[in-house]
Amino acid sequence: MPPKKQITKEIILEKAFAITKEFGFDSISARTLAKQLDCSTQPIYQAFTDMDGLKTAIIEKSISIMLNFIIEHKDPTLPEELGFIIGYVQFANLEKQLFALLFSSGTNGLIHSFATSRQINFNMDMIIYANGMIMMSTFHALNQSWEEKKSMLIHAYELFCQVQL
Template sequence: MPPRKQITKEQIIEKAYELVSIHGFHNLSARILASEMGCSTQPIYISFQNMNELKDCLAKKAIDAMMLYILAYKKENYAPVLSKILGYVQFASEEKYLYQLIFSSKIMDLDKTKNEVMKSDELEQDMLIYAHGIIMMKIYGTLLVDWQEIKKMIIKVYEKLSV
């Protein structure tokens, strides 16, 4: 009898993360994940008590990816606050399902984001709230403009608030 294939918790998280980034967490089930991994659901339920525990692990991974993206975003010569806000909005635009996962998991805390990423003065807080509103409107289809227009909007508000 051939040895059984060992599926690690890390492998499950990686495959689930890949699937969530493409299809969203709402379309992920243990059965779909197992099928994609070529195994039964048993390794998933051995590694995680339930799908909510997996969701929390995926949200933490997505938060780390988002923070790295924001901190690395330097497309042009913008002020640090503006650069971080643009990175935040662009991450949400490019990774819609990961962003939704982050905020639906209740792990993400806007105050924590503000303190860790933005270092939290009043302008930065106002910009983060404004950006979050744009993201929500864009994700749910109520803001029908492209990235260039969104970028102009953010820059305009930043310039007015930073006076």
């Protein structure tokens, strides 16, 4: 008799994360995941008490990946917080499903605590400006090249930093 296939917690999380990246967070269910893993739902519920536990793990992994991306793609020639914002916009453009998950699932407090633990500070004015740019790009209302968008972010940063009341 062949040995039983071992489905670990890590394997389950990786498959669920891959599904999330490709099809979105709402596509995750125990049955969908079990089908992709070619197993019953039992290993999923053994590894994660319930689907909320799995979904929390997916969110935490997504936050970690986003923050690592921001740090790794920060332009060292720019002020640090501007570099973080540019990385944030790049992440949103490259990882649309993960970005949608993180900013439509009420995880802002969790993101803030993760960011703080990695010493990433975001200027709130720039976050609002960047999110507007991201939304306009998502809905094809802003079709500028990446270099033009980066220039717009730099200009906005310069304007926000000059304002002193």
